[in-house]
Amino acid sequence: MTKRALILVEGHSGIGLLYVKAARRLGLHPITLSANPTQYDYLMAEGIEAIRVDTDNLDALIHECARVRATFDISGITGFSGADESACVMASELCRRFDLPGPNPASIERCCNKFTQRQLLAKAGVPVPAYRLARNATDAERAAEEIGLPVVLKPVVGSGSSGVQLCRNADELAEHTAYLLGGDHIWRSSPSLLVEEFAQGAHYGAQMMGNAVIGISATGFGPPPQFVYRESIFPVALTDEEYERLADVSLSCLRALDLGWGPSNVELRWTKLGPIVIEVNPRVGGAPTPRLVQVAYGVDLVTEHIKAVIGDEWDLRRRHSYTAAARLLIADRDGTLEWISGDSQAAAVEGIIEAKFYVEPKMPIVRKGDYRDWIGHLIAVSPSFAQTTTILQDAVDLIDWSIAPFPTPSE
Template sequence: MSAPLLLFVESNTTGTGRQFAQRARAFGAEPVLLSADPGRYPYAADDELRTVVVDTADGDALWAAVQRLAAGARVAGVLSSSEYYVAAAADLAARLGLPGPSADAVRACRDKSVQRRSLADAGVPVPRFSVAGTVADAVAAAQWQGGPVVVKPVQGSGSLGVRLCRDSGEVVAHAGELLSATVNERGLRTPARVLVEQYLTGAEFSVEVFGEHAVVTVAKHVGEPPVFVETGHDVPAVLPAPEAAALADSAVHAVKALGLGWGAAHVELRLDGGVARVIEVNPRLAGGMIPELVRRARGIDLVGAQVRAGLGLPVDLIGTSGTVGAASIRFLTADGDAVLGDTDAAEAAALAVPGAVDAALYRPPGTRVGPAEDFRGRLGHVIAVADRPEESARAADTARSLGLATALEHAPVKEEMPV
């Protein structure tokens, strides 16, 4: 008898995409990637992953491809590790009578304006916010808020398009840029609306929720404004008990209020005077290699749990014994224009730090790089483990510094042409 199929609608380009397929095989299913362009995921060819080329933005074409697959084998589940396709995967699972979240809840959650209204109506603490469909509306919203505001697209991922605007001129420029865009970086249509929200300066965290259970709270490191590039994470976050409880309670309350409660949800929050305000809920597993940190620090395999849930198998979120206790990741980013040098030497320098267990540069030597505006500007990562979070954080910071110092060469200064 052939193995049942676990279908993946597209994938994330870094991090857990490959792990999803690996876990499917480990649990006795054959992973199948449905993608408009499988070539954007190098791991698919490296791992000899079965792929089906289909326009994943066309619901009818996607359903026809799934029906063809179902005619030849048993389809046991449909998932996506990409923010942009979780609703499509939920739709397909529902049509096939397979496990998954509510597709309507996922679609509503992915629109940050709808999500934010739902959370506010349910009494979940959130920042002050307005939704704007024109530049003039965005400026008026910022003036109503008073002070700096964050302007972001109502759909997106990886801090794309999220920017701190300190005055009306910056609001005009950034809102105008966002509202003029008709498609995102994946070529999918985007709503002509932006969110204008209160700028919170408190510490930022994420709570990884599975079903309606808060699994772990993660300390987030974010780069300097005006952009909000995530530069690292620590698992677990070290917090006083009242603040830890407030974060977990707000996260679970948010998931329930949005009608989710199946599988993984990644909830981002900031502490604001002791109040845990939800910035956004992502109806998917966390990015930024957070699941790998959770696995190393707590022995809980969130990727495996999501795959098992998609296959309709029992899920166990109890950590394994003998795990280290804490894990940290730091992403390598450039402070200015530079050129990548010897990436192998940079990885070796990072791994020489006691506690460092993983280091990777994402681009080849000779690549010109600059400061990161969003997750696409990350050059690589280092992961460290230790008995305590402060130790893993210190090791990751040291490994990052050594890796960057070895990897980056100053970009040549352009010579001025003679007049």
């Protein structure tokens, strides 16, 4: 019998391992197509087949999939978000070419452009912050004047909060514009910026599969001006009316963007005017979101996504109801990591189910102002909101580290 393969376009440092393990549990042979497979440690560690190919080249991807099909039965194809989420678009195109289940490629591509996404949401009456497109410093300055400072300045295409910054005054706006357009920020498409009203209020994330809202989390960030995720908790403490409002707005996003196949997640803020949509992502939320949803509700988003990809029936029924929370540990300075302490003690705290560091002593730490500033995470679970938050904080208090500044040139 021919083996059934799952093609993964690119990998993912946070949730890629979850996908290959879930694929194997479903009897699939995972194969990763990547421009640089060596950047994903889990591929070698797990013995995952990887093929080096230009994942920005659709013809090259089609060629490699055709070669794979000579040996395997390709049961499904999906992709992970990269620097510009192009892998998700390419995966959906491949699904169309090989007559496999998948989302509409045009919908994914429109959603991955933040300016186009804003236009479609606004046209459909979905509440979004005021926004302007900018291609140079003059455009950005004019947009900020029209919207009013502070503003959020971000690349039109990108993920993981890369290049996203709060600009509280004209100097910060000019400085960040110069950074984004000056060659330091990596662009894989024509540089363009989104200048956006700073929507102030509690931040929430709705995790969705198809047209169903699986759960809504409360999320928090590290200190401004960056937006580095720091914590997340499922389920969020909301009244029934508040939950329904967030869920209704999230579902309206899917209709406006012609999504609704497979996974998606919607980021919102609850402002004085009510829920405002910050961003819609046509994919499973990054780590540690899938793990939180699984321990809180018993719903494995990754496995159910793969089932959709291969044409099987998914099961989104909640099997239990706990409160799960994660704290992302963020580097507080640049330099060389000298030591970490308390991680084993934190892992031993009752209710902590994960305590993981991504770095080791002697490693250099260079903060980027996005997800790459994470050096580890803790996950706690219990029957109640209050108990979970207490467990998590008790464990966090046990952890410490030291980062020595890099030597100056004179040293």
